[in-house]
Amino acid sequence: MQNTKFEQIHHFGETIFENHLYKHIHYPEMLVMYDANFLQFKRIPSLDEFRISEKHLMDFHLSNHQEHVKFYFPAQEHLPAELLFYLKQNFYVVGFLELYTIEPERFPTIINDPDIQVQFVEKENLALFLQLQKKWDLEHGEEFATRNQTVHLKNYHNTEVVQALAFYKGEPAGSVNVFLSQTTAEIDSLTVLETYRNKKIGSRLQQAVMKHYHDKTFILVADGEDTPREMYIKQGYQYGGFRYEAMKLVK
Template identity: 35%
Template sequence: MTFSFKDIEHSKSVVKETSLYTHYHNETALFMYIENYVIFHRVPTFAEFIEAEAYLKSAHQKDNQDFIKFIWPEDCEIPQPIISYLGSNDFSLDVLELYAALPGTFEPTRIDETPSDVKVEWVNADNRSAYLALSARADKEVSEEFAKQKQPYTQAKFDNPAFRPIVALRSDEAVGSIDLYLKEESIEIDNFHVAVDSRGKGIGTALQQFVMDHADGKTVLLVADAADTAREMYNRQNYTYISFRYELLKVFK
């Protein structure tokens, strides 16, 4: 089976859909970039991009959103006139890469260094509070306000039947977690996080090994930032590169 970025999209409210783009919007998470954006179905002309920018800016201003975000078509380059425009108009440009691994081909790293007092479990009623506490600490690395805003959003993810997070525990404290989305043919790894004081100790690999051990033959998918050194680790672990896409963000000051 061939996978693409469409296999990691989660359901959101569609505000507008045209032959050029779809506008996604989440009224319960207006502050989240990943929940509010326009995704292009094909590469727009310069004039079409300017028109889409004006539309999205106007739509977001109505909800007091201080940003606009665009997702480019998969495996498509951005034309130079638009690149020049982005550079002179305070857009940031990220390149994301999609990777896949079959459980039988995964090569763990540093698994022998995992502390013996750390165990990995599915998030359940007994450890959910520890998982949420770790999520809140991770969000506070962005800001206290962001962490406060995100609490209801994190809780709401449990309403999605495909959402199955896992957590690494030392005693009763969470030291790492992964949000998993289980689908018919694949499992998506999202929000892969290890506590700052527990990094470099094999906990991340132990979390991934748990995913592989419970994948039931499904392909494991994850997205890496092309500028992130973690992608080198994924290559060593036998993840296979599938595709890339650009994400454009402008935050208004």
Template identity: 30%
Template sequence: MNISLNDIFQPGDIYDNDWYKSIYLTPTTPLVFDANKWVYKQMPSIYQWKMDIATQTHMHKQQNSNHLTFTFPENVELDQQWIALINNEQFELGLMELYAIEPQQFKGHADDEVKVAFVDETTLEDYISVYRQFAAPYGEGYVEESTRMIKNHFNDDAKTRLIAYKHGQPAGILDLIVTEDTVEIDGFGVLECYQRQGVGSVMQSIVAKLANRRPIILIADGEDSAKDMYVKQGYVYISFCYHIVKEHI
């Protein structure tokens, strides 16, 4: 599989793009971290990064974004000096890992108690009822802004959305980015009360059928135990990158 982080879908509007970085600035959704950030293509010097912090702070405050976010280049390790500086600037350091699997490696999983459907106008409110529970830790402002974005752009969104029902009740949701070359799992969650009941396995079986011969890709939090589940399912580690976030600027 010739897969890299360049194959991952990036939401938001590109404000500037050159050999050094891409700047995503999306005034319509200022609270969404991933739509308002800088992605480095080349590692900055420490002096340059500090200047970039000042520039991003100014840009984000102008559009009422209350965070700073930077993503470092793929497969570049951060040394102890960088980690100390990041901590000193009060950023949270995260590790994103890219995984992939060929769809034929999935074993089909069926369960008569679990029904999976593509989200449409008739099931959108059920989808949002589940989505809001996963978005809640990011704050009420984010929940309302992102929910409004889903509703307003549902018919022209780049995402294909699935919802799973267990005994007729909304139990899980899954977002896909489908391209000619890959099928990306962009968001996936099963409500706690329905976990370990086959809901996620049935949903992933549907994804494998949809993917046909295209590899399935996803980003996992390097510090999240969920990645262990993906490895057990047969996903293969591809690459990593570090990202940093500072809230309440």
């Protein structure tokens, strides 16, 4: 298994500014997408350095009518107590992400269930895929859901992105996006409608894309404090490290 790093994880947006301390990532097509508009620190900043960086991002986002600031910190490094105290005192939500990897042959075989069918998204089922995405995106508000339809369509036309749709007894039940590179396939937005959970639909989606891209190492990022990570561990994914993040809403 190759040594996969957080730097290989896909994100929307481009680097619009970079210095010795951080990269500023910006995605003008989706200003409300938190994970596409952020600062990525190259090393842990001192408190004074963070305050200066914070002002840079806050001023930029407010000038673009964005209502958040978000920061990613270097992988495998804990936040110093002084910086952590500042973040919490200033109402940041601080969390951490965990990276997991697996080779397709290590993924457990799922017994075939004729009620579950997985299809790769093509012209014929694109509308169903988009409808399903909007159901989930509405959890983040009408504006986000509407704008994100453009992102889903952009992914559909991108040869480096694969979208798959799962059906349960003929009804759309779950989906996944897979971002491809030369050596890796990143599982992203793996979601199953609550009505159809605990039927191994998520596992069938993973199995389908792994069979298709069996020559790649599969990777994913999970919230370090969320329960889905426990499922990935049971499925054979290997822990590959952590990265802290901090975000807050601003007006």
